[in-house]
Amino acid sequence: MIIRRFLLWVRSASASERAQGAGALARAYVSARLSPEERREAEAALLSLLDDTSAAVRRAIARELGAELDVPRHLVLALARDQSDVAALVLARSPVLLASDLVDCVETGDALAQTAIAVRPGLPLAVASALASVGAPDALVALADNHTAVLPEQLMHRMLERHAKLPALREALLARPGLPAAVRQRIAAAVAEQLTAFVTRRRWLRTERAEGAAREACERATLMIAAAERDDAALAALVRLLRAEGRLTPRLLLRGLLSGEERLFIWALAELADVPSGRVAALAADERGRGRGALLERAGIPDALRPAFLAAWSACRSFARQGQSDGDPIGLRQPILQRVIDACALRGEADGDALTALLRRFEAEVAREEARDTTALLVENAALGALIEADRAVIDRQRPAPGMIAA
Template sequence: MIIRDFLAWTQNASASRRAEATAVLTRAYLYGNLSADQAWEAKTALLTLLDDPSPLVRRALAETCAASARTPRPLVVALACDVPEVARLVLARSPVLTDADLVDAAALGDETTRAVIAARHHLSHAVSGALAEIAEADTLVVLARNPTAKITAGRMLRMLERCGAEAPLREALLARADLPPEVRHAIGLAVAQALSGFVTNRGWLGTERCDRLRREAGERVALEACEGFGAAGIARLVAHLRTTQQLTAGLILRAVLSGRTDFAVAALSDLSGQDHAGVARALRDPRSFVDLHQRAGLPDALLPALQAALAALEDMARRSTPVPSAGLSRGIIERAIDACNSQPGAGMQPVLVLLNRYEAEAARDEAREVARAIAAEAMARETARRNAQAADAAWRAALESQRRTVFAPSADAPEVAVALDATAEPHNPVGAILDALPEQILAWYRTEEPAVDMQAKAATEAVLDGLGDSLLDHFRVSHGLAAKPDAVSGSDKAKIAA
């Protein structure tokens, strides 16, 4: 009955009226208490609306049922294959769609449709992987900024491989809380590649020099990417570097010269096949380290430098000398240079050149730190000086405002023109304050004797003269005065009167 009446009514209704009726019927099916027969009829009526020629009707149907998990799957799948403005409504929110449906829609849809899919909540690994392979840079940025999207490290690396030159994509990936260390390292390499290409295109530096600077920047980024990750994260980064042929002897030497023994242990363990505990013991034993050095396949020319650097680290640990938290240590580098200078042979020259370059880099890093500290101290002093000036200015302004308020003339008082005299004495603010005080307050502080009432004085003397001698004697004894029974002195009378 519902489907027949509804279809009959839609034959002559306008598109807007049909859209309103569609929304009402959809809400009744999803949230109304319909019987089984009524629900079947309503479902059939909704499916027939997929053939409505007006996009307004199908859009109203998609808007109403997009977020509901009770929507019939055939209806959602059909709407997902509709025109883009209708399909995007269900692709963005519908929980009925499976990963296969979303991957198919991403493959067949336009870039805006892919961006809508990339912004879905709790996007799965499969859909994220499909978008990483086919989506453009803008859509990949939307995917990277989606905190609920599950993206594997391999797919993040693929995104950087395809669009790593795009700065918004790198920034979006760096903002993710689940960013693995190998992806952080790849982002650093992408930044170094972009800067190197810019410098080379400008003709500021040669290609070979830019390649060496980019390689050294990659080594620094590899060590910095380990910050905040445990042994498992470092081992994961080492495995990635070895797979991509970026785990070089120079990187291991830099790690030792920087005091990053955790990275050196993971790298040597990966190259030699020994466990981490055995590698850690070998780093403290010179003879065992020679065997480890050979099993890892490192060049023989690096052995003296590595041994000297490890010995310097042991000495610093015994003396509790702090190792630089980031960057190369000049003290360790100097020990390594001395050890290489004592070794004869032309094969040590490349190692010495590398160590000298590391020493220059460490010196520049130390100079930068000193300059930053000096600048921060100067900035703090300048800030304190400006704050003191601002506080002093505020105090003076408040004092001036209070002075103007206290000494401002009354609005009811007539204005009196006073001629200014160059010889006149300056205004005395204390006198002005005293003049403004009430007469009762000033009377408390006056020192002159008040006027004597003669009648009251005569009455008091008459009373004193009439007092008996026994009362006066008692008064003298209570006040410690000498007793004279024959007479009453004037001072005694005055005290009694008081």
């Protein structure tokens, strides 16, 4: 009887009054002890209110029923397919919705609805996959921020393929624990590309120079990522990505050896030469055999670069055995670089060839890094000296005059 009177009252009530009444009815439906007949009538009343012209009425129902389990599925589905500000209240919380329902809502909903789905705890993989494929940028950021959602590496790559230029997405992915090395490298490459485009548009640098600076920065970032990655499978995936994107270049590999980073080089040779990584590691340990040269040839390393690679490889392994790189940041190592330069000089390499030019650029880079370190140390020492002098001046001012002591 009460519900029938409610339905009669609804016909003449204002929109705000109807919204308040709908919210009260929804609360009663889930919390009051209703008889089976009263529950059926309340359900019918709620379903009829879904046709109300005021979205406030439907929002009130969604707000009360959105997180409830004991609610008719057809009622929740109707709310989930309503306009997005109503649907979001259900899509973000309802335990009634199945993965198939959520996938359908991802494919048909707008950015707000997709974002509401993306923040759900324990998001099913099928739903995350749908969001990665068709989700709006805001929804992808929310998905990356949702650390309870399982995001396989291929889904992260799909997200970056679509919106790698979005800073918020890159930041959200970088904040995820255990981010695969290949994803980190892709983010680094996207940042480098955007910086290049920005600098070029501003005309701060010529296009060629900006691209060169970005390439060097990306190479350094790639080596840092590779050095931090302890999982061989992840490192192999990084190498495959670099090759697919055309970034697995002789220049990168030579920079890696000159930086004392051999693992990336081993996996790169295994990928390029189609040889098991264990076999490459065995050949790497053979200092006197010809296996290294044959492996470089099979991997497609140009003939003119092989002497430098062989010298760098030997120097890199010697450097590692001596433990000289333990704890040091990734960067070009002067002792390794000098051994390669000396080896090329002994072979009578022309001063004007591309390899010599590249090695001289690396040499200049090392010199600049050393100058930065030296300058920073000098500034530190100068600041410390200034502090000491200031302390002495304060002590001298506070020390009493000799006559005062005698008195």
